[in-house]
Amino acid sequence: MSVGIVGYGAYVPRYRIKVEEIAAIWGKNPEDYKKGLKVAEKSVPGVDEDAATIAVQCARNALDMTGIDPQNIGAVYVGSESHPYAVKPTGTIVAEAINATPELTSADYEFACKAGTAAMQVCMALVKSDMIEYGLAVGADTSQGRPGDALEYTAAAGGAAFLIGKDPLVEIEHTCSFTTDTPDFWRREGQEYPRHGARFTGEPAYFRHVISATKLLLDKTGTSINDYDFVVFHQPNGKFPLKAGKRLGIPPEKMLPGLLVNKIGNTYSGATPLGLAAILDQAEKGDRILATSFGSGAGSDSFALKVLKKIENPHPVKKYIENKKYLNYGEYVKHRRKIKM
Amino acid sequence: MPHRKSLGLVWRRIPQRYRLMGTKCFTCGSHFFPPRPWCPKCRRKGKIEKHKMKGRGKIHSYTIVNVPQQGFDLEVPYILAIIELLEGPKLTAEITNTEPEHVSIGMPVKMVFRKISEDGDSGIIHYGYKFEPELKE
Ligand SMILES: [Zn+2]
Secondary structure (H helix, E strand, O other), rough: EEEEEEEEEEEOOOOOEEEEHHHHOOOOOHHHHHHHHOOOEEEEEEOOOOOOHHHHHHHHHHHHOOOOHHHHHHHHHEEEEOOOOOOHHHHHHHHHHHOOOOOOEEEEEEEEEEHHHHHHHHHHHHOOOOOOEEEEEEEEOOOOOOOHHHHHHHHEEEEEEEEEEEOOOOOEEEEEEEEOOOOOOOOOOOOOOOOEEEHHHHHHHHHHHHHHHHHHHHHHHHHHHOHOOOOOOOOOOOHHHHHHHHHOOOHHHHHHHOOOOOHHHHHHHHHHHHHHHHHHHOOOOOOOEEEOOOOOOOEEEEEEEEEOOOOOOOOOOOHHOOOEEOHHHHHHHHHHHOOOO | OOOOHHHHHHHOOHHHHOOOOOEEEEEOOEOOOOOOOOOOOOHOOOOEEEEEEEOEEEEEEEEEEEEOOOOOOOOEEEEEEEEEEEEOOOOEEOOOOHHHHHHOOOOOOEEEEEEEEEEEOOOOEEEEEEEEEEOOO
16 A cells, blocks of 8 residues: 555745845845845745744645545644744644644654655654554744845745645655755754854755755666656755756756745745645646755755646645735834844 | 733633634534533523534624734734624634735635734743635635
């Protein structure tokens, strides 16, 4: 019996800020950032939104697709780098909101931008070993960059949830990971904003991990890039995923449907899951998808997926991307609570 | 410092706050939100059971709040509405994800899960229902 995605749901908050608006405040040339990062605007959460509320919306959208009784969900794992509490799992809030409590296991995952895909792997293993019937894996973030830092131009909000079970819409044919201790992105306990290795972020961190995990997956499955109709990589900016794709010989047209960063920014734990959801929205029965996440300089999870049934998503990603309201920098500061009251 | 709510009360209200859990009288079909333990119409003949509201309804009336209560300073102006649920009951809730100029009486709305308030920097975060305009496809 194959295991995979039985339903999925995505969510992107309605608010956006343009790169020009941020650059103007810091006296920078917006074209440098637009060209350098290939990002035009990013999503911003509402004042009453956080990683938990985003995760709940994603989870409800995923359930809407299936008609599964939430009481049959045996695990809820939420991956995020912006969990609302330092101690108290976001997963418990999500499980309660979707009426999956109390017979289930839950924990939060943290692995910077790849925490959501780590949650998918665990759910898959629990379903495959018959420990649970369904597992819910969510990647959701309301990430923050220090004002004026390069991250401020891309740190965005959004997420996606995957209900993992048997007899799936989309089979997860294989998954594997590539992990090292590479100091690229971190936040110490009690610190408000993360720090990053700046130039270090490229070669030894993003490219090495994404490319190695992807090659490992191709190797283990005995497949080549030609076997896949769509590819999605983690997207901290618009340049990195296409550059990694080029090195692996992936035609850009296989990547563009899952490349959302130019319109919504880097949604961190939400990024690869959202890109995958956008691809599933347009994939057809028989299509094969390759997805590789990346987090914190230090790890990538790679997945080979195959669409087994016709997919009809009542809440397509496109709907959320197109529903937007622009903020000026002052409104943005209020939304992100950068003012201390 | 915002007013601190009793943790016990907060906890008991989670089913109603998080997922609109009300009650239904299976004798006459009336729905109740907030949940009622008995049906005022059927009284002793009433058969009351827990029932989750679908979370859809329309704006019955609304007001724009410009002077916030403590802890809501970042949200002004916000929209407070009486919403008539599809099932019949009316409740008061904030309308989120839109601006006052886009709101009107009779407008279809949908329940969303949002942050309601926080007990300062170190206390509990209160989550619960708000409503947003139905997104057009
Ligand atoms: Zn009755």
